[in-house]
Amino acid sequence: MKKHLKTIFCLLLTGAMMCSMAACGKGQTGGNESGQSKEENTIKDVRVWLPPYGTEDSLDKAVWQKTFDEFTEETGGKVECQIIGWEAYPDKYLSGVNSGNGPDLGYMYADMVLEFINTNGIEDVDPYLTDADRDNFLYLEQGFIQGKQYGLPIIVGNPRVILYNKTLLEEAGVQPPKTRDEFVEACKKLTIDKDGDGEIDQWGYAQGWGDKAYGCMQEIFTPFLLSAGGQLFSDDGTKAEFGNEAGVETAQFLWDLVYTHKVMPENCTGMTGPDVGDMFKASKVAFVSSATSSASTIDTVDWGYILGLEVNGQEAKTMMVADYLVLMSAARNKELTVELMRKMLSGESMERFHTELTPFPPVAKDEEYHDNPVFQDLYENHSHQLIAEKPVKNSFKINDYLYKNMQMVMMNELSPEEGIKGAADFANELLAE
16 A cells, blocks of 8 residues: 555566566466365465554564464464565565565555566465355455456555535535536635735645655546546556546646636646645645545544545546455465455454554455544445556556646646647557557
């Protein structure tokens, strides 16, 4: 989930993965598609690699150890767990795979999953799932990538929503908008020169297009694209879909907020996400886009949220993130490894994870909700409107190019159509390689 690590991971994979995987017949990528030998199935321990969510490694181990002890008691299988820091995470997986000393059970975020799929480093877990598993797990489809169940979601959530300042809306007599048109009209009423000096003191909406990380697009572009009926890529990951009508329309809408409706600052390309957050906390902007995790830390204003904006009668959608437990192809006892995955994702185990390490919504029916109660309705009644971004080849280069083009659009140096279609052409060239 540490998205800033994707740049490092992709660069590392550029050369190392191609070389190492070709020589890994005896290493971590040589999955046995016909099943495991009898000798392999006598192995009764599972190596697990996880990232840290607690304040230090020992805390994560202590929480997970309770689950591992129960697993040992139930199955006789032992668990060897390594907690790997986020900064070293992708490099550690590469070196482990290359040397044949990687885990049996891994934890991966989306960009990692794709690269290991492409090099046969992880395998389809569907043959090991039971009907009870399929009924219990809530977000299996989010781990269904390129036609196979390569991941079992362990973290799903942190949707991007639109926050609003309740006090400012009430003072202006404005109701939380449902549609894009209502949003524009609300922003017009909430963009105010309060002291009459000719300068806007309170803006309707603000975005940080000057952020250094393209990951901000997950808040300020992708949700609007999804609500317009578009998506970034085709379902099979082979084509850029954001260059179609919905993508151009989304870019035009954002441009219009600055230059047509004048409800968003022109200097948005000089602002970062934290800058916009500070404006919201100081009641200098009525609406901002935010991840729910960030929203939960705001205590200086009375805020509410909307999932997104309806466009042309279509139900609003937004994006969320998904991280996965994966079955490594070189797992020494795949059935036992999957049994541990099942145990880690059980209601009792995930309740400890969510209450003692990090709050997220349940990933299965057998756990109660332990995340921020403000967003409980979002997960329980609107989960079909939450879309996880599926990994695609060269995603870092593509998203970075799209982000830079959109920055030029927001600086009025490219038209919305030029920015979007140019980025889509670039994306399709890379996807076709």
